[in-house]
Amino acid sequence: MLIGIDVGGTTTDAVLIENGKVRSTAKVPTEPRNLLESLISALDAVSEGVSPGQLERVVFSTTVITNLIAEGKTDPVALLLVPGPGMNPAGYNFPDSFILKGAVDYRGREIQHLDEKEVRETAALIKEQGFSRAAVISKFGQRNPAHEKRVKGILEETVPGLKIELGHRTAGRLNFPRRVATTMLATAVKDRYREFVGEIRKALSERKIEAPVYILKADGGTLPLEKSAEVPVETIFSGPAASTIGALALTRDGESSVVVDIGGTTTDLALILSGEPLMASRGAKLDRFLTHIRAFAVRSIPVGGDSMVRVIVSENENSGEKKISVGPDRKGPAFCLGGPEPTPTDALRVLGISSIGDLNLAKEAIAGIASELGKTEIEVSELIVDKATEMIAAAVKEMFLEWEQEPAYRIWEVLQEKREDLRNVVGIGGGARGLISKVAEKLDAKPVIPNHAEVGNAIGAAVARPTLTLNLHVDTERKEYSVAEDGDVVKLHTTGIKNINKMRSEDAEALAAELLRKRAEHFGISEYAGEAETTRSEVFNMIRGWATVGRLFDVSMQIPAGLIPEWKREEQA
Known part of the structure; x- marks a missing residue:
């Protein structure tokens, strides 16, 4: 049996899957101040009557990292940056930054010594200002981490107990500002996330659940619970990832669809192209x-089934026309469910599109607005639904302009002979059945509401398989290689390659495959390493004096997002 649990802004959804089919579902209110309680309540509800020994896999999709960052509850981090030449440090705009002298070039060669006196002075300042965490990031540090390691050593001498993260260990890909941001955020949330992991593990232990436990990541893949603590920031945006994988699981293999996940608080948008979720290249x-x-x-847009509905006066002061406004705030559940304000859910109940909540309460909620506008309850309900669906449809159209700039989209478009495949709009979430048909109508598209759409996110979490990426850089002249995700620089002679000077692309790709296999083994997902695919393979000859003196290889490999084999998708479509 498999369990998937997704924390949404309004409800926490859970699903129990047995023999590839949904056996039971559960929804509990999300407690924003206590996500753990929401997770465990949903777990208890969906697993009632099930022996812990019957569980084979538990997957959580959690907003804990997203919430910490959005609410400003992360720990302050002192950023020690070694940017080298080429950019104005003042333009980085990172908080609590300290700029240090020193530089290495794109191949990892030191071109400016680290100023250790300056580092010691900065360390003393960090101690004086009371920082308990620091991150050290040098430009091209992933090609030569010597400066980062030396700065860390001085910090440890000067500021005992300071918790330190290094950029080359956290985010080793090129693009210095993004590496700084990733390392900063990883450092800021790591301790709190580890506490969260510990609390989950304790709660599962109390329930005698010994099944493997996973966390869903932003790329739609899973990682074992404990290993996710090594890369906590990768668990952000797991909600939209869950809805995307859920739509993938609940529709036919190879289809292309716009995914519209309508929850109580927000609506999440995503795109699936020929069965492959579109990745954000940046x-x-x-x-x-x-x-x-x-x-x-x-x-994610702030429109959902529980969005507050109000009457506003048109911006054109001369007309004084009154209009319906939906969102962006949510004051609680729908009025028909005991909430304080009218919502689209109430309008759907009045129109008979939905059976959720008390009809009399829904009419009461809409009656006040109808009186103010001088319209009937039905007319007002239609206006509310039209407004909400128009906002969602407009966001989809706007999002398409961004999607079309993604390299993967452009490649897909070249390979497609027709565009009709993108006419499916798949509705996921609690608000899908009431609103998705009208959204699709405004997009001139076909609405698809699969079975179990209300808990599509939880299904996505339950059946998502692990993902893993590896970016390899090889420099044959320097006889070394580095892996962006690990940050270590390793000598090539340790790989067993016999003639380094004659290394070919096939050799680099084989090395990348072996390193990814080892990385997958470290994360406890080695059974999926055989499904890895090469997504990029480039070679650059280095010429000096009219002769080739070496080669630079860059290879990217990944275990892509997808579904575990236990899920019987054909029967769910």
Whole structure:
């Protein structure tokens, strides 16, 4: 048996899957101040009557990291940056930054010595200001981490007990500002996330659940619970990832669809192209910072079934026309469910589209607005639904402009002979059955509401398989290689390659495959290593004096997002 649990802004959904089919579902209110309680309540509800020994896999999709960042509850981090030449440090705009002298070039060769006196003075200042955490990031530090390691050593001497993260260990891909942002955020949330992991493990132990436990990541893959603590920021945006994988699981293999996940608080948008979720080429954006975190190309808009409905006066003061406004705030559940304000859910209940909540309460909620506008309850309900669905449809159209700029989308478009495949709009979430048909109508598309759409996110969490990426850089002249995700620089002679000077692309790809296999083994997902695929393989000859003196290889491999084999998708479509 498999369990998937997704924490949403309004409810926490859970699903129990047995023999590839949904056996039971559960929904409990989300407690924003106590996500653990919501997770465990949903777990208890969906597993009632099930022996712990029957459980084979438990997957959580959690907003704990997203909430910490959004609510400003992360720990302050002192950033020690070694940017080298080429950029104005003042333009980085990172908080609590200390700029240090020193530089290495793109191949990892030191071109400016670290100023150790300056480092010691900065360390003393950090101690004086009371920082308990620091992150050290040098430009091209992933090609030569010597400066980062030396700065760490001085910090440890000067500020005992300071918790330190290094950029080359956290985010080793090129693009210095994104590496800074990723390392900063990883450092800021790591301790709190580890506490969260410990609390989950304790709660599962009390319930005698010994099944493997996983956390869903932003790229739609899973990681074992304990291993996720090594890369906590990768668990951001797991909600939109869960809805995307849920739509993938609940629709036919190879289809292309716009995914519209309508919850109580927000609506999440994503895109599936020929059975492959579209990735954000620039990485996830957190707060105002772009990062190196792999994530689906998604957007969240503040419109949902519980969005507050109010009457506003048109911006044109001369007309004085009154209009319906939906969102962006949510004051609680729908009025028909005991909430304080009218919502789209109430309008759907009045129109008979939904059976959720008390009809009399829904009419009461809408009656006040109808009186103010001089319209009937039915007319007002239709206006509310039209407004909400128009906002969602407009966001989809706007999102398409961004999606079409993604390299993967452009490649897909070239390979497609037709565009009709994108006419499916798949509805996921509690508000899907009431609103998705009208959203699809405004997009001139076909609405698809699969079985169990209300808990599609939880299904996505339950059946998502692990993902893993590896980016390898090889420099044959320097006879060394580095893996962006690990940050270590290793000599090539340790790989067993016999003639380094004659290394070919096939050799680099074989090395990448072996390193990814070892990395998958470290994360406890080695059974999926055989499904890894090469997504990029480039070679550059280095010429000096009219002769080739070496080669640079860059290879990217991944275990892509997908579904575990236990899920019987054909029977769910």
